[in-house]
Amino acid sequence: MATSRRQFIKISAVGAGSLALAGTAFDLAKGSSLLDKISSSGKKEPVRTPTYCEICFWQCAGWVYKDEDGNIQKIVGNDDDQHCNGRFCPRGTGGVGQYNDEDRLKTPLIRTREGDKESFREASWDEALDYIAGKMRSIAQKHGPECVALFTHGSGGAHFGQMMKAFGSASIAAPSFAQCRGPREVGFLTTFGDIIYSPERIDIRDTRCMVLIGSHLGENMHNGQVQEMSDAIDKGATIITVDPRFSTAAGKSKYWLPIKPATDLALLLSWIHVIIENEWYDKDYVERYTVGFEQLKEHVKPFTPEWAYGITTIDPNVIRETAREMHNASPSVIVNPGRHVTWYGDDTQRLRAVAILTALLGSWGRRGGYYKPEKLHLPSYPVPPFPEPKRSPVQAYEGKYTLANEVVANGLCDATIPTVDRSCNYKAWIVNGTNLLAAFPNQANTLKAIEALELLVVIDTMPVEITGYADVVLPECTYLERYDMLRNSNHRQPNLALRMPAAEPKYNTKPASWMAKELAGKLGLSAWFPWKNIEEMLDWQLKEMGSSLEEMKRIGVKNFPREADDLYFAPGEDVVFNTTSGKIELYSSDMESAGFEPLPVYTAHEEPPEGYYRLNYGRAPMHTFSRTANNPNLTDLMDENVLWVNPKVAKLWGLESGQYVKLKNQDDKVSTFAIKVRVTERIRWDSVYMVHGFGHNNKKLSRAHGRGINDTEMITRVHIDPVMGGTGMRGNFVTFITDFVMEGKEAEA
């Protein structure tokens, strides 16, 4: 492939409605007419249609209301929904901004070359899908269908996943595992034989003590968790927050432990030490359900609070006192496993320590600790068996990340770069709803992989950076304009939620369900898409569950009774855990047989060189990743990220709040844009902090372009977790550049 084929193309605004809609594959929101009743006063009742939110992956179910002119006015929570209890978060409330965003992708685009110049040309859907099908067929002939990979985040994954499996590839990966929550799933799987799920199975509403380790609930706006934390505060629960930054949650906490970054595992081991030494663990629980206690006891002997003090800078008395708080609350205590936990490369071990602490406190299977979630057994619409792929995605990283229980996305990315020792190289990527250039650290590596591709298809609603490298861009309509698969989530009660269109797709956009089915048709795979349209498929599924599409259009959410009354363990219940020993494995046989430490061991991580500060990043409650950075309603609340700097550091560098700086990291990577300094006592002097998802460099994102710094760009050093392939991203150090020429929005202003 010529290098030039991957020139980044900035998607232009042409084509806004310039193409006629190629046939109506889409039957608009018939259900809304049902609710469009005339009330007794003769006035029109507001029209509302059910949806579940796609602004983040908590997937709250709600209602979309339209005004008298048929415009979407507001989105509110569905009272029956366990994810949101009738209350949407700011992002969900501002979801209408995604629909209204005039910078949206508007029509299919195909990369063209004229000499050295590359550009996108507008294409019809038929043409774009024909192009993709042609390329996919030729790749299948040359290399095999398993050389096509799907990266996906969000609802479109189910539709394209079906097409991929029918095509003969099982290489389907989401960055939500190895770039996010993977280490906690593996840490708990190896200990309890089960994972945490999303929404998390933590019983915050009834907890008496919650420990947050680097988890910043309240800024991290996972709706149900934030709601339940508030309930717990009302009920007087003790909150212990461990964070180098005085987070919002720290402000709600009885104890804030301002830990030195990258030393959390030492604190956890010390807590385990204190709890065992003082016999503060749940003896009956440990005896009945666990194995490896004696080995653990021996292992943690040296990890006194005084030992941990030297590493974490946390006062030994505070370590003891907080351990006692946990003991006092036991078993209604949650050592929160967090969500984005890919930090330092030994993250599975840190989460193993969280799991061990959880077991000692007896909180797994107990009210106020961890409950057993349940979801519905929802049958899939019958299709022929999928062909057996010749290679599994695991072969892309043969012999590595052996305990990963999901596909490792960065493993597939790495396997796309041709090397002599790799037989399985990916030749095509289908990227749905994930801006991989912001999701994967080490952008240079991602670009190298993209360079090696014969086909890159990107499906998105917005011209995010990854679209600029695509061969074909398929514009999806927003979640407010489409059906998707039913939301079937693990929760206290099994439940289903429906997403249906509140409005017709704007511009020349289509739902992923339609795209995948059409593409499958062109590839001769229609047998795996036997339904006339998605409504028919959803109705079939719902009827299997004793409901119907008709009913769900009226109620939006349906909760079902649990199969058994087993939310918590019964007192003295015999429980068989899904581990090798059938017990909770304090000493992990899985870890041991895979060649890893069976008990977590603290290792010191690299510290910032002089004049550099550890780059920490997190979330803001009004944004999700990089996907909301252009949403008009949400940018109205926050339109750029800022850099938190301790006043001591600011003084040293002569920095003031409001001033813009650029950053340079340990590998001399200089940020594309500048970021506004926020001098605040709320951060340690050895680190700086910014919200993830800003610093977009596509000018066509008119509100997001050049606003703030993209933290991902500064994460050039990645510490891979050998256990499950997680990309540790908090081992990067930055320094300030104050002498530079301003670019982007600020310069224009």
Place this chain on the structure above:
Amino acid sequence: MRYAMAVDTRKCVGCSDCVVACQTENNVPIGFCRDWVVEVTDGTYPQLEVEIRSERCNHCENSPCVRCCPTGASHYAEGGVVLVTPHKCIGCGACIASCPYDARYPHPDGYVDKCTFCLHNRVEKGLDPACVSVCPTKCMYFGDLDDPNSPVSKVLKTRKYKTLIPEAGTNPQLYFLI
């Protein structure tokens, strides 16, 4: 009847959901807001406190904005709610200058706009104001102070609270639980 609101600073996380919900409920144009979030940090690392408040019009009993309005557009409505009648407003801005809480803004359509406690579009229909009903932390309590069983009366009976700038003598009806 005396409508009032209490905001629990111990629960508010400053997510700004109240701001967006108000904008979409009341068609507040993007770039303007009737409610907003204030964050106050106190102390030196690591001895810190942060107070987060969702703020809006205080619906004062002794409102400088009503007193100074030359046309009577700013007025007391049912339950002491301070409202602006858009067609009576000449956009002179006297009320904006007089408000100690900076609660008013000039609407692009030429009148002054502010929080209404959602009086006509929600409260009169038995609903809570949009901000109260959306808040994920349930940190806001609304109701009639003359009714001892209203959520706001009940919470003010059991919790410590403060008002903002009491020295202005406006007798604000927005309470902050501390």
